[in-house]
Amino acid sequence: MNEGQIERQELLSDEEAMAATVKMRAKLDAGGLTEVNRQTMIGIADRLIALAKEGRPTLAESVMEVDTGIYTDPALFEAETHAIFDRFPFVAGLSRDVEKPGDFLNTSDFGTPTIVTRNKDGQIKAFVNSCRHRGAALVYEPSGNTGAGFTCPYHGWSYNLDGKLLGITCNSSFGNPDKGEHGLVEVAAEERHGLIFVATKPGVSLNLDEYLGDELNQELPHWGFDKVQASKAAPIPLDGNWKLSLEAFLESYHFDYAHRDNLAHFYFGNVADVTPMGRHLRFSVPHKSIMELADQPVDEWVPENHITLAYMLFPGTILINSPQVLEFFQIVPVSVGKSIVRHACYARMDLNEPGNREMFEMTWESAHSIVLRQDLPYGVTTAHAGVKGKAMPKFLFGRNEMALQHMHGEIRKAVAEGAS
Numbered sequence: 001m002n003e004g005q006i007e008r009q010e011l012l013s014d015e016e017a018m019a020a021t022v023k024m025r026a027k028l029d030a031g032g033l034t035e036v037n038r039q040t041m042i043g044i045a046d047r048l049i050a051l052a053k054e055g056r057p058t059l060a061e062s063v064m065e066v067d068t069g070i071y072t073d074p075a076l077f078e079a080e081t082h083a084i085f086d087r088f089p090f091v092a093g094l095s096r097d098v099e100k101p102g103d104f105l106n107t108s109d110f111g112t113p114t115i116v117t118r119n120k121d122g123q124i125k126a127f128v129n130s131c132r133h134r135g136a137a138l139v140y141e142p143s144g145n146t147g148a149g150f151t152c153p154y155h156g157w158s159y160n161l162d163g164k165l166l167g168i169t170c171n172s173s174f175g176n177p178d179k180g181e182h183g184l185v186e187v188a189a190e191e192r193h194g195l196i197f198v199a200t201k202p203g204v205s206l207n208l209d210e211y212l213g214d215e216l217n218q219e220l221p222h223w224g225f226d227k228v229q230a231s232k233a234a235p236i237p238l239d240g241n242w243k244l245s246l247e248a249f250l251e252s253y254h255f256d257y258a259h260r261d262n263l264a265h266f267y268f269g270n271v272a273d274v275t276p277m278g279r280h281l282r283f284s285v286p287h288k289s290i291m292e293l294a295d296q297p298v299d300e301w302v303p304e305n306h307i308t309l310a311y312m313l314f315p316g317t318i319l320i321n322s323p324q325v326l327e328f329f330q331i332v333p334v335s336v337g338k339s340i341v342r343h344a345c346y347a348r349m350d351l352n353e354p355g356n357r358e359m360f361e362m363t364w365e366s367a368h369s370i371v372l373r374q375d376l377p378y379g380v381t382t383a384h385a386g387v388k389g390k391a392m393p394k395f396l397f398g399r400n401e402m403a404l405q406h407m408h409g410e411i412r413k414a415v416a417e418g419a420s
């Protein structure tokens, strides 16, 4: 995501956010998801219509109680870092964020200062953002284009887009070292389904067949992540443990309360189809308009116009799909009591068509405002304030909070695997 484009806007009120949603819904043909798997979407729509009639989401088997120490224990945070963040990849951005050779993203989110770029052959590459001479960073902007390679601003050593050392200034003073031995330190990175997956440190390999699993590897290509257009992006730093930040995105139970004056007008609150997919999961929420489908022949259904469908990629990437936009959230752990939510919004609609850019901007502002004014204060910062002094011993996750239960189960499993 291109944070060169960050602009801090005034937050929208509920009325303004709703007006943006009304406008967007009136233009459902703005983008269209031509590749979406129709049978999958029809299956989800069928289940959502039945669930909406019952007024409930897919249910977990039982209630889950958790000790709130999981949000405040520094030793557990260390164990999570080791077992989860040092092992699993993160999504640094989408293919369009690094579109041309020399385009780069610069991130230190997961501890390693990392440049993600595209080489002359069009392949994604990632390197430690640190010169092999004495460690100065090679790029300083959050994103940009570096041309044919990198030149260190400190003493002028140069590298190509494959990380190969090309030039050492004052070469003879260094005893003509073998340039092949002094290339940039590579970090594993791979582009798949329009997403750029990057390891969090050198020496950690990526195995996306295994990491994503068969089901997601078949399903993700249908969402056209490789075809999205311009993005808006902003990081949101939070006083709250990363698991609280993750929880904020995984249930619709809160819609009728936290979002009663905005999203609750369009969505059924506390109704969702939740499908665990290995460590990951799919989470679909019905628009109230989905009930119109019940009176239409299935052949005429366009289910994606009535469903907002999210994927949660373990441990903290959230991709929320509609026919018009992709909302992207990446949860970044900073310390036991701090996290960052990176929010980006990508357009699926043609932004050159009259009115679409304005609508895209409004959609971004609407989602960003709702998240900042409601989801994150309730779910993260005030919740963390309540647990950090151990004043609040336990949390309860209901049977209607299955996605949260699944994620906590997977986090526990990964920590146990890391400890063994």
Ligand code: FES
Pocket (backbone or CB within 6 Å): 131, 132, 133, 134, 135, 136, 152, 153, 154, 155, 156, 157
């Ligand atoms: S640190 Fe890069 S050239 Fe010296």
Ligand SMILES: [Fe+2]
Pocket (backbone or CB within 6 Å): 248, 254, 258, 259, 375
């Ligand atoms: Fe919310």
